[in-house]
Amino acid sequence: MGKQATRITVNGKSHARVVEARLTLADFLRHELGLTGTHLGCEHGVCGACTVLVDGHTARSCLMFAVQANGSEVTTVEGLAADGELSVLQQAFMDNHGLQCGFCTPGMLITLTELLRDNAEPSEAEVREALTGNLCRCTGYAGIVKAALDAAQRLRGGTPSQPSPASGGGR
Amino acid sequence: MGAKHFGARVKRLEDPALLSGRGRFVDDLKLPGLLHACFVRSPHAHAMVRDIDSGAATAMPGVHTVLTANDLPEPMRRMPIPMLTPNPAIATPRTQTALAGDEVCYVGQPIAVVIADSRYLAEDAAAAVVVDYDVLAAVGDCRVGIRDGAPRAHSDLASNVIARFPLAYGDVDAAFTNAAHVFEEVLWQHRGGGMALETRAVLASHDPVADTLTVWSGTQTPHLGRGTLADLLDRNLESIRMIAPDVGGGFGPKAIFYPEEAVIPATALKLGRPVKWIEDRREHFLSATQERDQYWDMAIAVDAGGKILGVRGRMLHDSGAFVPWGVIMPYIAAVTVPGPYVVPAYHLETVVVLTNKVPTTPVRGAGRPQAVFAMERLLDRVARELSLDRAEVRRRNFIQPEQMPYAVGLLFRDGKPLIYDSGDYPKGQDEALRLAGYEGFRERQRVALEQGRLIGIGIGNYVEGTGLGPFEGVTVRVLPSGKVAVATGATNQGQGTRTTLSQIVAEQVGCRIEDIVMTIGDTGAIAQGVGAFASRQAVNAGCSAQLAGEAVRKQIIALAARTLGVNEDDIDLEDGKAVATTGNKPMVPFGELARLAQGIPGVSLPAGQAAGLEHTAYYTPPQAAYCSGTHVAEVEVDHMTGGVKVLNYTVAHDSGRVINPLIVDGQVQGGVAHGIGNALLEWMQYDDNAQPLTTTFADYLLPMATDVPTCAIAHVETVNPLNPLGVKGAGEGGTIPAPAAIIAAIEDALSPFNVHFAETPLTPERIVAALRAAGAYERLFAA
Numbered sequence: 033m034g035k036q037a038t039r040i041t042v043n044g045k046s047h048a049r050v051v052e053a054r055l056t057l058a059d060f061l062r063h064e065l066g067l068t069g070t071h072l073g074c075e076h077g078v079c080g081a082c083t084v085l086v087d088g089h090t091a092r093s094c095l096m097f098a099v100q101a102n103g104s105e106v107t108t109v110e111g112l113a114a115d116g117e118l119s120v121l122q123q124a125f126m127d128n129h130g131l132q133c134g135f136c137t138p139g140m141l142i143t144l145t146e147l148l149r150d151n152a153e154p155s156e157a158e159v160r161e162a163l164t165g166n167l168c169r170c171t172g173y174a175g176i177v178k179a180a181l182d183a184a185q186r187l188r189g190g191t192p193s194q195p196s197p198a199s200g201g202g203r
Numbered sequence: 204m205g206a207k208h209f210g211a212r213v214k215r216l217e218d219p220a221l222l223s224g225r226g227r228f229v230d231d232l233k234l235p236g237l238l239h240a241c242f243v244r245s246p247h248a249h250a251m252v253r254d255i256d257s258g259a260a261t262a263m264p265g266v267h268t269v270l271t272a273n274d275l276p277e278p279m280r281r282m283p284i285p286m287l288t289p290n291p292a293i294a295t296p297r298t299q300t301a302l303a304g305d306e307v308c309y310v311g312q313p314i315a316v317v318i319a320d321s322r323y324l325a326e327d328a329a330a331a332v333v334v335d336y337d338v339l340a341a342v343g344d345c346r347v348g349i350r351d352g353a354p355r356a357h358s359d360l361a362s363n364v365i366a367r368f369p370l371a372y373g374d375v376d377a378a379f380t381n382a383a384h385v386f387e388e389v390l391w392q393h394r395g396g397g398m399a400l401e402t403r404a405v406l407a408s409h410d411p412v413a414d415t416l417t418v419w420s421g422t423q424t425p426h427l428g429r430g431t432l433a434d435l436l437d438r439n440l441e442s443i444r445m446i447a448p449d450v451g452g453g454f455g456p457k458a459i460f461y462p463e464e465a466v467i468p469a470t471a472l473k474l475g476r477p478v479k480w481i482e483d484r485r486e487h488f489l490s491a492t493q494e495r496d497q498y499w500d501m502a503i504a505v506d507a508g509g510k511i512l513g514v515r516g517r518m519l520h521d522s523g524a525f526v527p528w529g530v531i532m533p534y535i536a537a538v539t540v541p542g543p544y545v546v547p548a549y550h551l552e553t554v555v556v557l558t559n560k561v562p563t564t565p566v567r568g569a570g571r572p573q574a575v576f577a578m579e580r581l582l583d584r585v586a587r588e589l590s591l592d593r594a595e596v597r598r599r600n601f602i603q604p605e606q607m608p609y610a611v612g613l614l615f616r617d618g619k620p621l622i623y624d625s626g627d628y629p630k631g632q633d634e635a636l637r638l639a640g641y642e643g644f645r646e647r648q649r650v651a652l653e654q655g656r657l658i659g660i661g662i663g664n665y666v667e668g669t670g671l672g673p674f675e676g677v678t679v680r681v682l683p684s685g686k687v688a689v690a691t692g693a694t695n696q697g698q699g700t701r702t703t704l705s706q707i708v709a710e711q712v713g714c715r716i717e718d719i720v721m722t723i724g725d726t727g728a729i730a731q732g733v734g735a736f737a738s739r740q741a742v743n744a745g746c747s748a749q750l751a752g753e754a755v756r757k758q759i760i761a762l763a764a765r766t767l768g769v770n771e772d773d774i775d776l777e778d779g780k781a782v783a784t785t786g787n788k789p790m791v792p793f794g795e796l797a798r799l800a801q802g803i804p805g806v807s808l809p810a811g812q813a814a815g816l817e818h819t820a821y822y823t824p825p826q827a828a829y830c831s832g833t834h835v836a837e838v839e840v841d842h843m844t845g846g847v848k849v850l851n852y853t854v855a856h857d858s859g860r861v862i863n864p865l866i867v868d869g870q871v872q873g874g875v876a877h878g879i880g881n882a883l884l885e886w887m888q889y890d891d892n893a894q895p896l897t898t899t900f901a902d903y904l905l906p907m908a909t910d911v912p913t914c915a916i917a918h919v920e921t922v923n924p925l926n927p928l929g930v931k932g933a934g935e936g937g938t939i940p941a942p943a944a945i946i947a948a949i950e951d952a953l954s955p956f957n958v959h960f961a962e963t964p965l966t967p968e969r970i971v972a973a974l975r976a977a978g979a980y981e982r983l984f985a986a
Contacts, residue, residue, distance in 0.1 A: 069224020
């Protein structure tokens with residue numbers, strides 16, 4: 033199996049490895065670099081759990097070979113929290129019950145990080161549209177959508193919304 | 204009990220690690236010398252295995268071994284995996300062996316395993332294993348399987364019918380003879396999967412010094428798994444430790460013990476190196492258990508006012524090729540039919556049929572969605588035929604709150620009479636209808652129709668037996684550091700078990716929630732355990748946490764009172780300190796008390812002093828805890844494309860006292876999403892030869908963010924009188940009535956065309972076909 037020298041910058045740190053051409057970017061991140069936050073849910077590009085940013089754009093790391101990312105800058109979920117503090121989006125997920133088992137969560141966070149960077153004031157419909165590339169089996173998406181809208185507001189400098197029921201109903 | 208933690212919207216303790224990529228799922232664990240496995244699986248639904256040639260595969264680079272059934276240790280080599288849920292109705296309690304012997308009975312059944320330096324190399328070699336098959340006729344449909352002369356799912360069995368049981372009470376013949384009206388429905392619910400985002404995963408490592416076998420498995424039931432593995436390896440139970448680390452969703456299929464959970468430990472023992480197997484999604488579609496797949500022929504007898512006189516029918520359950528979880532789902536389905544209604548007479552004949560498909564075991568709902576679908580569709584039919592409002596028909600038939608506790612007349616699957624402990628079904632429905640704006644719906648529908656939009660509304664009611672025994676355990680122990688250690692056999696696949704149990708313990712013991720150190724899903728931490736299924740953990744583990752917490756609280760107070768020289772009544776516990784409420788209010792921190800409770804070597808403890816501040820409770824529920832609810836779905840149907848959009852979704856849910864509304868709302872919302880998938884999207888399809896047709900997420904559709912609205916949720920709390928917390932389960936109620944409510948809403952939206960549906964998933968093609976058959980398009984285009 034042919035091997036190739038590959039240099040990828042991940043979360044700001046450069047890594048040089050000689051890898052098999054068929055090694056996926058996801059397996060490179062998980063098993064070569066030990067960045068196991070990126071998850072594999074389907075390995076055929078539908079579930080979105082493996083989503084990372086490659087040169088600033090979301091990409092399925094299960095559908096990319098590591099060698100294709102040669103020379104690129106990759107951001108994974110491990111790169112979202114600065115100095116061990118949760119990012120605004122991560123905190124919003126916690127406050128709005130945006131995760132249950134946590135397996136799809138890294139992909140969700142990466143997708144929404146891109147959305148909130150490109151669209152400071154997304155509507156609920158835009159958030160949902162952006163999330164169609166990420167499957168969640170646990171939450172029914174309500175908490176994720178709410179977290180995204182909450183984070184957008186916080187990032188715009190609005191008052192952080194008080195965590196309130198994920199439902200529209202009272203008790 | 205104070206209101207500090209219990210009942211509060213406490214943020215989850217699980218979240219920070221999972222949000223920052225620091226979760227620990229099985230595939231995240233790395234051990235020195237780790238090898239990787241890939242299974243060789245049957246491509247045929249039914250065949251005899253004549254020969255397996257692994258010579259070429261074994262010679263490939265990086266391959267350590269290829270094992271077949273004959274290479275497995277005794278008794279695993281030939282012993283079927285034990286079935287943990289026996290039932291005398293099962294004629295042939297057939298379960299599979301770890302690796303297939305002479306006969307394979309479903310596509311995906313494991314035949315051999317390749318162990319190599321990487322998963323890549325193991326997959327290469329697995330493709331080079333040559334298996335010679337004699338292909339046999341397969342049973343792809345349980346309706347075909349019961350016919351005379353049908354192929355047999357197992358060549359040595361005389362019949363595909365593996366169990367047949369009637370469940371009945373009352374005089375059903377008289378009810379039907381005397382009825383003003385009798386209506387019949389033929390119903391079917393698809394076969395789907397749990398489809399947790401994390402696939403199954405097993406890692407095993409043997410420590411030869413201690414002779415301990417450690418198995419990490421993405422399972423819902425590590426204690427059950429350890430017991431089964433001990434049987435299959437003929438090993439001392441104490442020499443096996445099974446750990447369920449972070450698990451990426453369960454939903455039922457991860458509750459059973461799988462062949463791979465036997466084979467991977469066996470290979471680790473044989474090779475003396477750790478071995479890991481991570482299921483890929485295709486394997487998950489082929490070899491993880493599935494559910495639903497029941498055919499119902501039902502009839503309802505009612506009086507002139509729509510009051511139920513009796514219900515009778517027959518149900519066929521497709522069990523797949525084996526019965527690893529017995530006949531639990533068809534049994535639960537059969538006893539769930541009466542639901543929240545007074546049904547004076549009932550008779551259901553259940554027939555459980557073997558087919559050459561992957562086995563069915565509980566998937567979120569476990570037989571109940573099918574039963575609720577049958578009953579609710581019958582009631583909608585009654586309403587339509589008698590020109591009654593659908594809510595009114597239900598109102599006329601509800602069991603009233605003053606009838607509680609209510610004996611249905613059947614035995615539940617826990618072996619106890621089916622007695623609803625509590626519940627207020629009329630109030631639940633009223634609350635849901637109010638929240639859904641049911642009153643004003645006909646006007647909304649009229650306005651929409653004027654705009655050319657077809658919208659409809661549907662109702663689904665259910666009662667669900669949750670919180671099943673036998674028990675769960677919780678140990679609470681105060682550590683010398685002042686932290687409080689909690690261990691439980693309960694497990695966590697996203698339910699927030701850690702948070703919920705911490706709330707209960709913190710409340711009882713009087714410590715900060717962040718000072719609780721919890722070990723969960725680890726057989727090394729607590730002697731006995733059961734695990735997650737049947738919405739059972741809040742009831743079983745929750746009550747154990749309460750009882751263990753209470754006991755440790757008493758121990759702390761007794762020791763603190765002696766230490767501080769005050770009366771026990773004058774001690775308050777807060778934030779990990781025992782504080783006297785009298786005198787100059789002296790205090791002593793928990794850590795110091797924990798050290799005192801260890802005593803002095805060689806010195807007797809004071810009378811009444813236990814060793815250490817520690818207690819283990821195993822709560823054993825006397826029977827199931829019956830939760831209930833009403834769902835109201837409002838949908839829009841595009842009559843040209845058959846597309847359905849769920850516009851509004853309302854849930855009134857009674858899961859007893861709510862420990863954490865954040866978590867319970869999340870369970871309900873997530874359950875509804877699963878139900879929307881069942882109703883509209885998810886369909887595991889097979890051809891006539893039982894060959895799977897939908898083995899990717901592009902063929903088998905899961906609900907997306909655009910398919911699931913944010914539900915309006917109301918908690919109608921009736922306290923469960925049978926357990927110390929007053930709680931009932933909450934994990935499956937979101938899924939159970941959703942297909943019934945959604946299909947009813949679609950039918951209502953399409954009422955101008957008078958089309959009716961009795962099956963799920965209701966895909967766009969089926970809707971268009973029904974409209975076409977009803978002449979809808981001729982009418983539309985003629986207009």
